[in-house]
Amino acid sequence: MTTKPQTLPDLSLLLAIEELDQKRREIDERLKEIPARRERLNAELARLDRSLSEKEQSISVKEKSISTLELDCKTSQTQEADKKVKLNSVKTQKEYDALKEEIELANAERGKLEEKILLLMDEISELKNLVKRDKQAAELKKKEIRLELDALAATEKALQDQSQAANVDSQTRLQALPEDALREYKKLRAALPEGRILSRLSAEDNTYYCSACNSPVSHQIVINMKKRLSLSRCDICHRLLYL
Ligand SMILES: [Zn+2]
Numbered sequence: 155m156t157t158k159p160q161t162l163p164d165l166s167l168l169l170a171i172e173e174l175d176q177k178r179r180e181i182d183e184r185l186k187e188i189p190a191r192r193e194r195l196n197a198e199l200a201r202l203d204r205s206l207s208e209k210e211q212s213i214s215v216k217e218k219s220i221s222t223l224e225l226d227c228k229t230s231q232t233q234e235a236d237k238k239v240k241l242n243s244v245k246t247q248k249e250y251d252a253l254k255e256e257i258e259l260a261n262a263e264r265g266k267l268e269e270k271i272l273l274l275m276d277e278i279s280e281l282k283n284l285v286k287r288d289k290q291a292a293e294l295k296k297k298e299i300r301l302e303l304d305a306l307a308a309t310e311k312a313l314q315d316q317s318q319a320a321n322v323d324s325q326t327r328l329q330a331l332p333e334d335a336l337r338e339y340k341k342l343r344a345a346l347p348e349g350r351i352l353s354r355l356s357a358e359d360n361t362y363y364c365s366a367c368n369s370p371v372s373h374q375i376v377i378n379m380k381k382r383l384s385l386s387r388c389d390i391c392h393r394l395l396y397l
Contacts, residue, residue, distance in 0.1 A: 164332075165396045167330075168331075169352055170327060172351060172352050174323055179348070185314065192306055195303050199300075203292075206292055213278055216274050216277055216281070219274055220278075223271050224271065227267050227268065230267070234257055238257065241254070338385065342393070350393065352396055353367070353394070354396055355397055362376050364390065364395060367390050369391070371388065375395070379396075380397070
């Protein structure tokens with residue numbers, strides 16, 4: 155399949171533009187991966203903070219439990235003091251014994267409360283040590299992540315600049331193309347919005363191939379190409395062929 159523009163466009167110009175477009179696409183592909191990477195790093199930062207805050211929360215819950223237990227102890231002590239005063243004014247031995255038993259029971263109960271308080275205090279002290287250790291590790295990890303985020307932002311900026319520069323370069327080169335070459339380029343680009351629009355002719359054992367799709371190319375096309383009679387395309391993938 156051949157086309158006959160008025161003048162044969164300089165394929166090296168189109169090739170240079172295609173190289174730029176290809177480069178920009180590669181840069182854009184890398185740029186596309188950045189938001190997901192940033193999201194993963196930010197999620198890791200949030201996870202570290204959440205894990206620490208959960209442990210701190212657990213300490214605060216235990217501290218509240220201690221306050222409640224201490225209050226219960228105090229109430230029990232006040233009641234005991236009242237009962238001890240009452241002991242002096244009871245009239246029968248039976249009343250006396252009953253009151254005495256109540257006081258002993260309350261005492262035993264208070265002992266249990268105090269044990270619980272001590273246990274909670276131990277747990278809190280252990281948790282505080284754990285939080286201290288985790289906090290140090292988390293701070294180090296967060297510092298690493300923030301550095302990684304900074305590097306990612308710098309990479310993103312550099313890639314955006316490169317992409318923009320390649321785009322400007324490509325546009326400038328497109329504007330400098332002869333009209334028919336530009337038309338040809340646009341037509342090809344529309345048919346193949348992604349990927350290459352030019353394909354190098356490759357030869358093996360006197361057979362010629364389109365290097366993009368590996369289809370054989372007829373000798374007539376090769377002759378036309380060598381004589382620069384017309385623009386030649388691959389019959390299969392329709393890319394412009396160049397030598
Ligand atoms: Zn082809």
